[in-house]
Amino acid sequence: xxxxxxxxxxxxxxxxxxxxxxxxxxxxxxxxxxxxxxxxxxxxxxxxxxxxxxxxxxxxxxxxxxxxxxxxxxxxxxxxxxxxxxxxxxxxxxxxxxxxxxxxxxxxxxxxxxxxxxxxxxxxxxxxxxxxxxxxxxxxxxxxxxxxxxxxxxxxxxxxxxxxxxxxxxxxxxxxxxxxxxxxxxxxxxxxxxxxxxxxxxxxxxxxxxxxxxxxxxxxxxxxxxxxxxxxxxxxxxxxxxxxxxxxxxx
Numbered sequence: 001x002x003x004x005x006x007x008x009x010x011x012x013x014x015x016x017x018x019x020x021x022x023x024x025x026x027x028x029x030x031x032x033x034x035x036x037x038x039x040x041x042x043x044x045x046x047x048x049x050x051x052x053x054x055x056x057x058x059x060x061x062x063x064x065x066x067x068x069x070x071x072x073x074x075x076x077x078x079x080x081x082x083x084x085x086x087x088x089x090x091x092x093x094x095x096x097x098x099x100x101x102x103x104x105x106x107x108x109x110x111x112x113x114x115x116x117x118x119x120x121x122x123x124x125x126x127x128x129x130x131x132x133x134x135x136x137x138x139x140x141x142x143x144x145x146x147x148x149x150x151x152x153x154x155x156x157x158x159x160x161x162x163x164x165x166x167x168x169x170x171x172x173x174x175x176x177x178x179x180x181x182x183x184x185x186x187x188x189x190x191x192x193x194x195x196x197x198x199x200x201x202x203x204x205x206x207x208x209x210x211x212x213x214x215x216x217x218x219x220x221x222x223x224x225x226x227x228x229x230x231x232x233x234x235x236x237x238x239x240x241x242x243x244x245x246x247x248x249x250x251x
Contacts, residue, residue, distance in 0.1 A: 091164060134192075
């Protein structure tokens with residue numbers, strides 16, 4: 001296990017027998033997994049295997065067909081749970097940046113904490129500038145998203161999620177919409193978050209990140225977790241035949 005983000009043994013998210021169907025199409029098939037504080041988990045697998053559905057299920061952006069998701073001891077799949085309150089602690093970064101084009105970069109980051117009354121406007125502005133400094137975009141605070149590159153937009157999207165002080169960050173292929181030269185600027189921010197101990201679950205095609213930054217790699221195929229372990233084992237000594245074939249095609 002990498003020393004960049006150590007597993008503490010404290011379970012943050014427990015997934016029990018998770019399944020998800022779209023009509024007759026079974027996309028997730030009886031997945032059970034514990035995600036512990038401080039882990040950086042890369043989720044890899046072929047296109048259409050269920051990776052994105054899995055990560056979107058963790059905060060109920062996809063509603064499971066069966067099973068439970070227990071976040072910080074609370075079954076968030078139970079009827080009556082205020083999922084908006086839960087999502088305040090689960091940051092999410094998507095393939096597309098989903099920034100508000102009519103707001104400046106700074107105001108995009110300030111919006112949720114102020115709207116949810118978690119911070120006053122001055123507090124949110126101070127936090128936004130700290131986060132923009134962290135992602136290397138302080139000078140873009142008063143720019144609009146249309147004035148940014150794809151890599152810069154994704155870094156703003158990460159800062160926006162961090163403004164809520166989440167306990168875990170979910171990334172759904174955060175670099176897949178970027179030009180190749182912009183990928184590293186986003187991965188560098190994610191690497192820094194890992195070094196700071198942020199719990200992260202990352203659906204990714206960036207095998208260098210999965211091998212070098214993750215504390216754990218999960219291979220999903222046909223809606224099932226086929227392999228789960230330290231990256232050095234998953235990548236250099238794969239036990240699953242489908243994983244071996246997959247790695248030959250991407251490495």
